[in-house]
Structure formats: structure tokens, C-alpha cells
Amino acid sequence: MTPIDPAARANVHLIDHPLVQHKLTLMRKKEASTNSFRRLLGELSSLMAYEVSRDMALQDVVIETPLETMTAKVIDGKKLVFVSILRAGNGILDGVLSVVPGARVGHIGLYRDPNTLQAVEYYFKMPKNMEERDIVVVDPMLATGNSAAAAVTRLKECKPKSIKFLCLLTCPEGINTMYKAHPDVPVYTAAIDRELNSHGYILPGLGDAGDRIFGTQ
Template sequence: MSAPHILNHPVIDDYMAKLRYKECSPEDFRRFVRQIAMLMVPYATSNLPTRSCSVDTPLETASTRVLDEPLILCPILRAGLGLLDGFLTLLPQASVAHIGLARNEETLTPEPYYFNCPSRLSEAEVIVLDPMLATGGSASEAISELKKHGAKKLRFVCIVAAPEGLDTLQSNHPDVPVLAANLDRGLNEHGYILPGLGDAGDRIFGTEA
């Protein structure tokens, strides 16, 4: 089991201060999430496998490297969509999978209600996106579903993580690296991250009560 990578990047921290502010508008919230996502891309992809190749420059042939495997981005609906645009801006060649999860009100566990994934899932590097890692239930279920459909090389990216969510995700999927922009204090009695930033999906899409 690898330790989670917590960025604590000064520029991301500056955006996080704006993102956490309770009066941040949905428009600004989406923009800050997108900017944070773009800053996280180099860290999320730093160890992707590459292969050597040659290209002709205007002056001579150069030896260089290119990505060696297909890349799939998988936002967990709906909040994960907020991270998707930033990742696609820097990774336009990536395909996109979608997975939707709903809570079973009897068991209180997340259950998939929608799954759509490109082909070659088993060959691809899959990056699962969700702004918040709270209890870890949704992330664990999404990764289990992807594995069930053949995914073998996965990594999980979030903006804010709680220690409880990290423990759950790493216990259920010790093979999946985790990258988070910030590690917060913990969860309240309702499962919300403290200090957190509220319900990311509601704040991204302007559906807060």
C-alpha cells in the first residue's frame, strides 16, 4: 500500500481559500475547481508509462518519448464532472468514462445506477475523479465497479480528503494510488468533511438550498 500523495501546493492553497469561502458563487466555484484540476494534472500523471520514439524537427531527427497506453478519465457523477474539464484541457487525447452512484437508503451504501466506459478499459490508465473523499464509500464502489469491468491500472484524484476516507479507500483498494490537494481534519456526524467546502456537487451546479 502506497502512502497518499497530499500536494499542499502554494498556488492550489490560494485557490482553496477562495473555494472554501461560503459566499463563493457557482460560477467562481467551477472556475477554481477547474484551475485546481489543471494544476493537479502533472502530479496525477507523473509516472504514466512512456515509450521512446523519433520525430523530425525542422533541423534533425530527435529521440523523444510519448505515452505508451490509452488514458481514460472517469468522473464520479455528478461532482466529478467539475474536475473533468481541467483534466481534459491538458489531456485532450483522453477518453472519458462515467459512473453514477446513488445511496441505498436501506443499507446506506453507494450503488451504481449508471456506467458507461470506452473500450480498451483493461489496457488503459484510468484516473478516477471526485472533488471530495469523505467516507470513501463512493470512491471504493466506483473503483470496484471499474475493476469488475476489467480496469487494472487505476489512480484516484480528489481536491479534499478526510483521513477516514483515505483509510477506507486504501483498505479496500491498496493497489490504487491516491492524490489529494488537501487533507482536512475529519468528518462530522453527517459524513461531511471538516472544515471542507460543503457539498461540492451542489456548489458546482448551483443547486444548494
């Protein structure tokens, strides 16, 4: 089993809220239907969005309550961008957007070469003015870490204010790869599983997230 670099482990935020852990366990079950898997992913993503947005900047606005005028806090959701790594990342979008509906959405298409396990880009579409925005990259799995690292490298070309990575599951190999490539990008996850198998799948994991979200094989 690959050990986790201590510095890399310190860069990982484990979201261990009981509801998050409960829903993740239900998703792991092989008998979970496509419908239930997709529904649970939306619910779990919403819960994780609260944690990943915990340090979002607030600004003061003046409002009228039914009784008087006051100064209150709001976030500017339009400055936040959720970037989905296609295709499985799209399964997380509904959940996070239910919490921050004003956020913008970007997409980056990457596939993993079955021989080299390296990421190959085929699509890239982002909102305008990325240098003014904070990015949260979403993908259910941080496995080998190659696709995630490649996505973040590409996104850094847009010069955003900050980047975070949000996933359901990761493992020592993925954590180490991401930290080696991008030590400035924190990882938010619901679980750190044991290891990768020879095909680059997380063990014990939950199978292929994209196939389980979309009902494909």
C-alpha cells in the same frame, strides 16, 4: 477524531503546491460564487493532473525539428481514462482534459443512501478495451469513502492496467475506508481535513461540491 491508519496515510499523495493550496482556499470560502467556484475547480484540476500523471509511460517517436531529425518522448493519452463519479466528478473533467486532451472518459453514477450512507450504482459507461488502459477516478470529495470504494470495485471488473483516485479533499475516515477496500489504489488529494460530521460531510471542508459546481441545493 478518527486516526489515520499509518499504512493508509502512506498511500496518500498530498499535492501541496502553493498554487493548488491557494486556489483551494478560495474555493472553500462560502461567499465564492458558482462561477468562481467552477472556474477555480478547473484551474486546480489542471494543476493536480500534472501530479497524478507524473509516472505516465513514455515512448520514443522520430520527429523533424526545423533543423534536423531527432528521437523524442511522447505519452499515449488514448490509453488513459478519466472516470468521473457522477455528478460532482464532472466538474474536474475539463481541467484534467486540458492537460491530457487525448484521454478517454468514463462515467459511473452513484448516489449515497441518506440513511445508510452506502453507495448505490445507477449508471456505468466506459470506453472499450479497458484492460489496456490506466484509470484515474475523479471526484471532488473522498468523504465516507463508500462511493469511491464501490466505484473502484466496479472498475476492477474491467481489469484495467492500473487505478488511481484523484480528489480535492479527503479526511481520515475516507482514507481508511479506501485503503481497507483497495490498498493497491493510491489517492491524490490537495488536503486532508479534520473529520466527518454526522451527515457524512467533511469538516472544515467546502460544503457540497456538486451543489457549488452546478448552483443547486
